[in-house]
Amino acid sequence: MSYQQLDARNQTARLGSMARARKRQSGAVLVVSLILLLVLTLISVSSMQGTTLEEKMAGNSLDRNLAFQATESTVREAEQSIESIASLGGFDGTAGRFGLTQVEPDPVYSATWTDTSQHVTATENFGSYTAPKYYIKHFTTVAGNEGALNLSGYGDNKGTGDVSVFKIGARGTGGSADSAEVILRTYYGRIF
Numbered sequence: 075m076s077y078q079q080l081d082a083r084n085q086t087a088r089l090g091s092m093a094r095a096r097k098r099q100s101g102a103v104l105v106v107s108l109i110l111l112l113v114l115t116l117i118s119v120s121s122m123q124g125t126t127l128e129e130k131m132a133g134n135s136l137d138r139n140l141a142f143q144a145t146e147s148t149v150r151e152a153e154q155s156i157e158s159i160a161s162l163g164g165f166d167g168t169a170g171r172f173g174l175t176q177v178e179p180d181p182v183y184s185a186t187w188t189d190t191s192q193h194v195t196a197t198e199n200f201g202s203y204t205a206p207k208y209y210i211k212h213f214t215t216v217a218g219n220e221g222a223l224n225l226s227g228y229g230d231n232k233g234t235g236d237v238s239v240f241k242i243g244a245r246g247t248g249g250s251a252d253s254a255e256v257i258l259r260t261y262y263g264r265i266f
Contacts, residue, residue: 137248140201141256145246148196148206152242153262155194155210161266162212162238170194170209178211181243181257193245203253206246213241213261235265 165173170193172178179186179193186192186209193207200206216237240262248254 138254141246141248141254144200144202144206145256148244152208165212172211208244211241213239237263239263
């Protein structure tokens with residue numbers, strides 16, 4: 075037998091064993107590919123859910139910030155309303171103004187914000203879903219020099235005079251029907 079014949083026979087034997095090996099491995103690449111595809115799909119779905127959750131969190135944060143800013147602006151409007159009154163005669167328990175003897179409404183009770191006699195609707199809604207609302211309660215009067223406070227240079231020292239202290243309750247909502255709600259309560263003093 076010649077060397078060429080022997081080499082041809084070896085090549086034929088090698089090709090035959092390779093063909094048999096291929097037949098044994100048929101489908102293994104497909105199974106591995108499908109498993110990798112499944113893992114990549116699970117990773118993609120998980121990251122999409124995380125992104126969706128982060129987007130909802132950012133939207134809720136924006137909504138709460140809008141509600142807070144609207145409520146804060148409403149408190150400023152209530153303070154301007156106090157500055158514009160000439161006497162305490164209008165604090166009679168109607169139109170969102172309560173005197174010393176009247177009980178102020180509960181700010182967490184929904185009727186406070188639906189009954190128009192218990193609150194004042196702000197002139198602007200500041201981008202919120204519903205217009206913010208507030209009420210003012212004449213809380214107390216600090217007599218004479220006791221009311222002449224000048225805390226660290228904040229505000230004007232008016233000297234002597236009675237200071238009427240008012241409690242302001244305000245409520246604002248975010249930008250959608252099912253959104254954040256912020257209730258603020260603050261005190262404001264004025265000399266008449």
